[in-house]
Amino acid sequence: xxxxxxxxxxxxxILGLCGVGSFQxxxxxxxxxxxxxxxxxxxxxxxxxxxxxRISKLAxxxxxxxxxxxxxxxxxxxxxxxxxxxxxxxxxFLTAYTPYQPEVAQGTLQAIFEFQSMIAxxxxxxxxxxxxxxxxxxxxxxVLMASRIQAxxxxxxxxSEGTYPHVMEVLRTYLTPLGISIETWVxxxxxxxxxxxxxxxxxxxxxxxxxxxxxxxSPNRFGLVEDWAELKFASQNLKATSIGFVSHPHALALFESxxxxxxxxxxxxxxxxxxxxxxxxxxxxxxxxRKKDVRQxxxxxVGLTEDANRQRAFCITLSTREQHIxxxxxxxxxxxxxSLMALRATVYLSLMGREGFRRVAELxxxxxxxxxQGLKALLNKEARDLVVVEGEAFNEISILVPSKYALWPExxxxxxxxxxxxxxxxxxxxxASSFVSGLAFAFTEKHEKKDIDDLLRVVELTLKKFHx
Amino acid sequence: xxxxxxxxxxxxxxxxxxxxHEAFSLPKNRAFPEVPQPKKGRKARAAxxxxxxxxxxxxFTLLSQLNYxxxxxxxxxxxxxxxxxxxxxxHTASMPxxxxxxxxxxxxxVQGALELxxxxxxxxxxxxxxxxxxxxxxxxxxxxxxxxxxxxACLQARGNARRKILIPESAHGTNGxxxxxxxxxxxxxxxxxxxxxxLAQIEQLTREGDVAxxxxxxxxxxxxxxxxxxxxxxxIHEREGLVYCDGANLNAMLGITRPGDAGVDVMHFxxxxxxxxxxxxxxxxxxxxxxxxxxxxFLPYPTVEKSPANSELFMLDNNRPxxxxxxxxxxxxxxxxxRAYTYITELGNDGIRKVGEDAVLLANxxxxxxxxxxQIAFDQACMHxxxxxxxxxxxxxxxxxxxxxxxxxxxxxxxxxYFPLIVPGALMIEPTETExxxxxxxxxxxxxxxxxxxxxxDAFQRHFANTPKEMPYARINETKAAKDLILxxxxxxxxxxxxxxxxx
Numbered sequence: 001x002x003x004x005x006x007x008x009x010x011x012x013x014i015l016g017l018c019g020v021g022s023f024q025x026x027x028x029x030x031x032x033x034x035x036x037x038x039x040x041x042x043x044x045x046x047x048x049x050x051x052x053x054r055i056s057k058l059a060x061x062x063x064x065x066x067x068x069x070x071x072x073x074x075x076x077x078x079x080x081x082x083x084x085x086x087x088x089x090x091x092x093f094l095t096a097y098t099p100y101q102p103e104v105a106q107g108t109l110q111a112i113f114e115f116q117s118m119i120a121x122x123x124x125x126x127x128x129x130x131x132x133x134x135x136x137x138x139x140x141x142x143v144l145m146a147s148r149i150q151a152x153x154x155x156x157x158x159x160s161e162g163t164y165p166h167v168m169e170v171l172r173t174y175l176t177p178l179g180i181s182i183e184t185w186v187x188x189x190x191x192x193x194x195x196x197x198x199x200x201x202x203x204x205x206x207x208x209x210x211x212x213x214x215x216x217x218s219p220n221r222f223g224l225v226e227d228w229a230e231l232k233f234a235s236q237n238l239k240a241t242s243i244g245f246v247s248h249p250h251a252l253a254l255f256e257s258x259x260x261x262x263x264x265x266x267x268x269x270x271x272x273x274x275x276x277x278x279x280x281x282x283x284x285x286x287x288x289x290r291k292k293d294v295r296q297x298x299x300x301x302v303g304l305t306e307d308a309n310r311q312r313a314f315c316i317t318l319s320t321r322e323q324h325i326x327x328x329x330x331x332x333x334x335x336x337x338x339s340l341m342a343l344r345a346t347v348y349l350s351l352m353g354r355e356g357f358r359r360v361a362e363l364x365x366x367x368x369x370x371x372x373q374g375l376k377a378l379l380n381k382e383a384r385d386l387v388v389v390e391g392e393a394f395n396e397i398s399i400l401v402p403s404k405y406a407l408w409p410e411x412x413x414x415x416x417x418x419x420x421x422x423x424x425x426x427x428x429x430x431x432a433s434s435f436v437s438g439l440a441f442a443f444t445e446k447h448e449k450k451d452i453d454d455l456l457r458v459v460e461l462t463l464k465k466f467h468x
Numbered sequence: 469x470x471x472x473x474x475x476x477x478x479x480x481x482x483x484x485x486x487x488x489h490e491a492f493s494l495p496k497n498r499a500f501p502e503v504p505q506p507k508k509g510r511k512a513r514a515a516x517x518x519x520x521x522x523x524x525x526x527x528f529t530l531l532s533q534l535n536y537x538x539x540x541x542x543x544x545x546x547x548x549x550x551x552x553x554x555x556x557x558x559h560t561a562s563m564p565x566x567x568x569x570x571x572x573x574x575x576x577x578v579q580g581a582l583e584l585x586x587x588x589x590x591x592x593x594x595x596x597x598x599x600x601x602x603x604x605x606x607x608x609x610x611x612x613x614x615x616x617x618x619x620x621a622c623l624q625a626r627g628n629a630r631r632k633i634l635i636p637e638s639a640h641g642t643n644g645x646x647x648x649x650x651x652x653x654x655x656x657x658x659x660x661x662x663x664x665x666x667l668a669q670i671e672q673l674t675r676e677g678d679v680a681x682x683x684x685x686x687x688x689x690x691x692x693x694x695x696x697x698x699x700x701x702x703x704i705h706e707r708e709g710l711v712y713c714d715g716a717n718l719n720a721m722l723g724i725t726r727p728g729d730a731g732v733d734v735m736h737f738x739x740x741x742x743x744x745x746x747x748x749x750x751x752x753x754x755x756x757x758x759x760x761x762x763x764x765x766f767l768p769y770p771t772v773e774k775s776p777a778n779s780e781l782f783m784l785d786n787n788r789p790x791x792x793x794x795x796x797x798x799x800x801x802x803x804x805x806x807r808a809y810t811y812i813t814e815l816g817n818d819g820i821r822k823v824g825e826d827a828v829l830l831a832n833x834x835x836x837x838x839x840x841x842x843q844i845a846f847d848q849a850c851m852h853x854x855x856x857x858x859x860x861x862x863x864x865x866x867x868x869x870x871x872x873x874x875x876x877x878x879x880x881x882x883x884x885x886y887f888p889l890i891v892p893g894a895l896m897i898e899p900t901e902t903e904x905x906x907x908x909x910x911x912x913x914x915x916x917x918x919x920x921x922x923x924x925x926d927a928f929q930r931h932f933a934n935t936p937k938e939m940p941y942a943r944i945n946e947t948k949a950a951k952d953l954i955l956x957x958x959x960x961x962x963x964x965x966x967x968x969x970x971x972x
Binding site for chain 1: 478480481482485489490491492493494495498499500501502503506507508509510511512513514515516517518519521524525527528529531532533534535536537538539540543545548550551552553554556558559560562563564565566567568569570571572573574576577578579580581583584591594595606607608609610612613617620629640641642643644645646647648649650651654692693695697698723724725726729730740746747748749750751752753754768792793794795796797798799800801802803804806809810812813814815816817818819820821822823825826828829830832833835836848849851872873876881882887901902903904905934936939940941942943944945946948949950952953954955956957958959960
């Protein structure tokens with residue numbers, strides 16, 4: 001076996017050295033009744049050729065591969081430069097351990113320092129950490145950090161209605177046992193945006209003191225860019241910690257960053273920064289805060305220092321916040337983070353630079369707006385009751401569906417599938433909305449005009465059929 | 469550590485950035501109509517570096533050469549299982565039909581991915597003796613989280629989630645942190661002289677009926693198998709609690725014994741330890757958690773099931789009313805699952821057993837070779853790792869940290885140091901089964917050389933002061949980092965090309 005070099009003769013030598021006659025005797029601390037007698041009920045091992053054959057066969061069963069995808073809602077099929085794969089496949093990065101011994105891990109450590117630098121810059125805050133698992137768990141960690149900043153162990157958080165349902169679900173899992181309850185910051189059903197004044201009304205004009213933090217997702221699940229000023233204002237009024245969840249970091253190449261709006265904590269899903277959609281992971285949780293709050297921050301941090309010869313060097317710092325030192329009083333239980341994904345994002349941002357980062361955002365936004373104009377024209381002609389969501393959009397466009405058309409999205413998706421198109425994802429509409437559902441289409445720099453024209457044609461076709 | 473020329477100091481991206489350089493390649497004209505500028509645009513453009521592609525490639529190549537890695541040398545890190553990461557894993561995980569799959573694609577278009585997850589779950593269940601396995605957790609610590617949340621949900625369903633979780637002092641730090649974020653109070657169990665758990669003590673601690681369960685590590689962090697594991701599980705169950713097992717040390721049990729058979733209710737897997745997904749300089753990991761029948765209803769959703777209508781088809785089941793919910797986005801680190809599945813497919817039932825055996829044999833080899841030179845924490849046959857202390861060396865002024873840094877100069881990554889906390893000056897060594905006996909012997913020789921050096925008069929000044937000396941970096945001042953708190957380019961008062969004044 002190519003990964004198991006110990007020979008039978010060497011095994012016997014070791015047993016002899018240990019003064020035992022058999023392997024069973026060596027592990028006699030395992031009670032007899034718990035020792036497996038035969039082999040596990042698994043197949044015998046395969047050769048490289050056979051494994052590649054078997055796994056290719058599984059891969060080919062994924063019919064979605066190769067289809068033109070308009071699926072988004074938190075995971076976006078952007079392109080990435082091939083250099084990223086070449087760099088991150090270097091064994092020196094791929095097979096390195098967590099950099100606890102800084103003298104032999106300067107490569108990983110400096111890369112993380114540069115990652116922290118670029119992420120802090122994009123989110124507009126002073127300090128970014130070395131990564132968390134993904135967007136949703138980053139939101140959870142932000143709420144837990146807010147509860148430490150506010151010194152409120154229990155209480156309420158408010159979460160904007162335009163937040164992805166999957167983020168809400170993860171929040172619910174984590175917050176329920178801690179006695180932190182979640183309330184929705186209701187969106188205006190006509191603009192699909194939140195506002196501080198509407199929140200005041202929602203809270204009945206009272207000034208509750210148990211609000212730990214307020215989470216606002218932007219762009220929201222309808223694809224609209226929210227105004228961080230509303231979050232700032234609402235959290236000031238309620239003396240709560242403001243948490244900006246940036247659903248797509250490229251949006252910050254064009255739109256105001258949470259830091260610019262003086263938001264307390266900014267988190268994001270960094271998948272679009274050179275990380276494949278990969279059926280859901282591994283992705284990359286981004287987390288940034290003000291420097292004064294850094295001691296409450298979860299996760300690893302890398303700082304700059306020097307070695308005994310006064311060379312500039314890097315090491316993990318403030319680790320007294322972390323679980324391996326602080327144990328049950330740690331700021332988080334996170335240990336392994338997304339280091340290699342953070343490296344991917346670092347290489348991605350180094351290659352894209354300030355101009356390329358913005359151009360990807362512009363191309364994605366232009367594709368989305370072209371589709372929006374096309375959809376509007378089409379629906380105006382074919383189906384006036386279906387409404388294209390208006391407002392400041394980034395790369396995702398949604399349509400609101402009235403009950404009369406409740407079955408249409410499925411018809412569209414089936415028809416599109418037969419033409420190798422994945423035509424969007426259904427989304428929930430606000431509770432107060434007169435529509436029954438929504439359909440969101442995501443765009444990236446991968447989409448050309450003719451792709452979008454194909455999509456519009458299927459939309460048109462299914463609407464005509466639907467009306468018959 | 470390889471023979472590359474060491475760049476003495478590596479520039480920061482922000483220092484080599486020059487205005488006008490670019491390393492991207494994007495379509496120039498997509499002929500989309502112009503979109504109006506955002507109403508609330510970014511005030512100053514994000515100050516990202518501007519570099520040519522060669523500069524980027526060279527920068528990261530030079531950085532990589534400053535890393536120790538499994539590909540470059542042995543990592544005897546106890547409890548970390550730094551075994552070889554087979555390259556075939558990288559090959560299968562980069563198949564485009566996996567890489568470009570959106571997680572919200574309808575089930576019928578992702579049948580291969582679902583089948584792989586289904587098969588991996590079954591293989592892990594068979595290896596560990598559990599009824600089912602969730603693949604959702606992002607890493608070991610989140611696997612622990614899912615485990616304790618399930619225990620909580622189960623007890624809650626029985627009427628009372630209870631208040632306390634018992635954790636041995638020798639446990640990994642994540643255990644206590646996990647119990648705390650699940651809303652439990654941690655009761656630390658002091659270690660026994662023989663390093664194993666004391667049943668009588670646990671019997672006492674669980675009398676009040678307020679203990680939800682125990683988080684046990686088996687083999688424990690001293691590398692010793694908890695022979696009473698079954699009795700312990702029976703006792704906790706008798707007291708209507710549940711047993712969590714930290715699976716960090718599963719490598720020692722592969723094909724030899726199964727925690728599920730001993731009565732454990734839930735255990736996490738670390739795919740980046742036991743099942744060779746790469747460590748990546750600290751992640752991503754890939755957790756998973758195996759559960760006994762009792763906990764199946766509480767598994768995170770969705771689970772992968774065979775379609776009731778057609779057993780050839782796989783589907784995601786979101787309809788699990790007693791589920792603890794989702795612990796992270798989507799289904800977990802899918803591309804890591806592809807790697808783990810590839811590895812298990814290659815090993816097969818015969819290979820799995822050999823992994824467990826060889827890991828234990830090589831650790832015992834280290835034990836026998838070093839026990840006359842270093843004080844052994846517990847002198848008995850070990851499982852996959854062995855713990856020594858610096859007691860002999862410390863008597864002459866040489867401490868664990870000095871031994872660790874000296875070892876770097878002799879070409880090896882240090883072992884895990886000062887852990888477990890119950891052993892003063894601990895040196896925890898896990899060779900793993902993928903190392904040749906010759907390499908393990910070279911490591912032992914290096915350790916013996918250090919032990920000899922530590923005996924000399926004035927040993928510290930002679931051999932250990934300012935180590936490592938042979939590396940491009942000498943001992944790094946961690947105190948200064950915490951004092952200065954320079955955490956990014958901005959703290960250095962420079963950003964690439966200076967602060968941007970460009971108000972687009």
